[in-house]
Amino acid sequence: MDNGAKLFFNNTPNLDVVKIEVIGKGRKASLPLSQNLIPSFTLVLLQEGLKGMSGEEIAEFFDFHASEVNPILSFSHEGLGLLTTKKHLEKVLPVFIDLFSEATFPLDSLEKRKSQKRLALKLEKEKTSVRAGQLFRKALFGPEHPYGLEPKASHLDEVTPDRLKFYYEELLWQEIEIFISGNFSEQELNGLEIDLSRIPNRKPTEELLFPEVITNFQWIESRDNAVQSSIRMGNFSIPKSHPDFIGLSVLNTILGGYFGSRLIKNIREDKGHTYGIFSSLAEIGDFEYWVISADVQKAFYQEVIDEIYFEINKLVEEPVAKDELEVVRNYMIGQMLSRFSSAFDVMDRFRAVHHSGLDLSYYFDKLSYLKTFQSEDLLKLSQKYYQNKKLIEVVVG
Numbered sequence: 001m002d003n004g005a006k007l008f009f010n011n012t013p014n015l016d017v018v019k020i021e022v023i024g025k026g027r028k029a030s031l032p033l034s035q036n037l038i039p040s041f042t043l044v045l046l047q048e049g050l051k052g053m054s055g056e057e058i059a060e061f062f063d064f065h066a067s068e069v070n071p072i073l074s075f076s077h078e079g080l081g082l083l084t085t086k087k088h089l090e091k092v093l094p095v096f097i098d099l100f101s102e103a104t105f106p107l108d109s110l111e112k113r114k115s116q117k118r119l120a121l122k123l124e125k126e127k128t129s130v131r132a133g134q135l136f137r138k139a140l141f142g143p144e145h146p147y148g149l150e151p152k153a154s155h156l157d158e159v160t161p162d163r164l165k166f167y168y169e170e171l172l173w174q175e176i177e178i179f180i181s182g183n184f185s186e187q188e189l190n191g192l193e194i195d196l197s198r199i200p201n202r203k204p205t206e207e208l209l210f211p212e213v214i215t216n217f218q219w220i221e222s223r224d225n226a227v228q229s230s231i232r233m234g235n236f237s238i239p240k241s242h243p244d245f246i247g248l249s250v251l252n253t254i255l256g257g258y259f260g261s262r263l264i265k266n267i268r269e270d271k272g273h274t275y276g277i278f279s280s281l282a283e284i285g286d287f288e289y290w291v292i293s294a295d296v297q298k299a300f301y302q303e304v305i306d307e308i309y310f311e312i313n314k315l316v317e318e319p320v321a322k323d324e325l326e327v328v329r330n331y332m333i334g335q336m337l338s339r340f341s342s343a344f345d346v347m348d349r350f351r352a353v354h355h356s357g358l359d360l361s362y363y364f365d366k367l368s369y370l371k372t373f374q375s376e377d378l379l380k381l382s383q384k385y386y387q388n389k390k391l392i393e394v395v396v397g
Contacts, residue, residue: 002197006177008350009189012343016086018182019344021351022100022199023072023079027171029146029208029285035158036149039078041113042164042172043071046080048109050095051102055109058095067092069099075147076285077355078172086183093195100173100199105164114156121153128223129295132230132396135219139392140236140289142214147284174202181347221396229301229397233308234291235389237281240356246369247381248281254320254328254378255279255311256292258335262311263292271307273300298397305393312389315382319375333370336363 001007028039047069048055062068067084082096124130134150141148178196180189215235238245249257256263256279263277277294296304320328339345346360353362 001178001193001201003199003201004203005197005199005201007193007196008177008179008347008354009184010179010181010343010347010350012181012183015183015343017344018084018086018089019081019180019347020096020182020196021072021079021081021179021347022173022176022196023077023179023351024172024176024201025174025204026074026076026078026285027167027174027205027208028075028078029210030171030205031167032158033144033146033149034155035163036146036151037117037155037159038163038167039172040071040073041110041117041159042105042167043073043078043080044113045105045109045164046071046099046103049104049106050098051104053095055106061095062092065092069096074285079176089182093192097195097198103168105161105168107161110159110161110164114159118153118156121151128226128228128230128397129293131221132232132293132394135221135396136232136234136291136392136394137284139216139219139394140213140234141287142211142216145211145213147287170202171205172202173200174204176201179347179351181344215392217390217392219392219394223397226298226397228295229298229395231294231296231301231304232291232394233305233391234279234289235391237288237290237385239283239288240353240362241358244381244384245281246366247373247377248385250328250332250370250373251315251378251382251385252279252281252290253332254324255315258328258331260327260331262314263294263308266307266311267294267296267304271300271303273297273304277304301395301397305395312386315378316387319379322375325373325375325378329370329373333367336366336370 026039028036031038047058050058053061065084065088067082067088070081072079072081080096080099082092084092138148138150143149176199180192184192238248253261255261256277263279267273267277268275274294274296277292279290279292281288281290283289292308294304339349349363350360353359
């Protein structure tokens with residue numbers, strides 16, 4: 001585009017709903033650790049005031065035109081998404097574009113959001129499941145790493161109008177990419193491209209230098225009054241672009257990735273220690289990890305940990321039986337195809353792999369693997385990635 005941004009378009013014939021997402025590289029890691037809440041507050045407050053429009057007027061405007069704007073925030077990307085109709089796009093788009101350069105960050109709205117966040121942080125700390133998730137990232141990366149940092153109420157004191165405006169005007173909207181799904185002719189798309197070129201697209205600032213990862217393999221936070229313990233176990237993993245990733249996702253599904261998994265059958269159905277236990281492959285920024293999550297009866301948390309290791313070792317030592325293999329094969333094929341059930345799903349699925357340097361051919365490769373993998377393939381992978389693998393153990397409760 002004229003502003004140097006990349007635009008990706010998916011045509012959706014016969015659908016009058018339009019989805020536009022503008023996403024740039026996240027710069028949270030470039031801030032001092034105590035200012036980690038600045039990006040989220042910046043994005044949330046964009047709709048609280050523009051030059052010439054109050055927050056209330058902005059909300060009423062989007063509601064009247066059957067539209068909604070949502071912040072997009074992860075550890076690696078920041079942006080805004082617009083969902084509207086083709087009928088209202090001409091009216092709505094100028095106001096949406098103004099959010100990228102005309103926000104005012106009114107002080108009363110900021111103080112209200114800070115008060116809400118202060119209460120939310122207090123409540124989150126009391127929930128063992130939320131606390132365990134925070135401590136798992138802290139154990140994985142270390143307390144001084146941006147991805148392992150624990151948000152604290154004291155960090156709210158660092159959120160000021162001047163810092164929000166600086167982040168908004170200097171660091172936000174770097175290397176933006178625009179993802180559009182809608183029913184547009186070539187001429188209409190060209191007009192839309194001209195309008196969206198008004199959005200600032202900043203060149204990247206200095207390359208982010210992350211501190212050294214310091215992993216703590218055991219973290220137990222006891223709570224005398226807790227009736228349950230929240231467990232998180234896992235370690236670093238491989239990216240989607242790795243040739244073993246799809247096979248590893250099959251292993252993860254067998255172990256704890258769906259409601260018929262081995263961990264569910266063992267710890268929920270056979271022993272009754274939990275309502276749910278699941279494992280997943282996830283990512284934070286440029287880091288990938290594998291985590292097992294469960295909320296269990298406090299008295300049995302050590303037994304649950306032992307059973308998790310038992311099921312992992314079983315995958316390393318024994319081939320998956322043919323009947324279980326076919327159940328998982330059919331489940332994963334059905335699950336993947338269901339994620340392409342709507343017109344917007346195509347762009348969502350593209351974005352899910354695009355930031356890993358892949359394109360939609362990834363899903364054809366995945367489908368091919370899911371149709372053909374055998375027990376021998378999984379056994380080799382489990383021995384490669386699970387055998388003698390030291391896991392982080394976090395327990396809260």
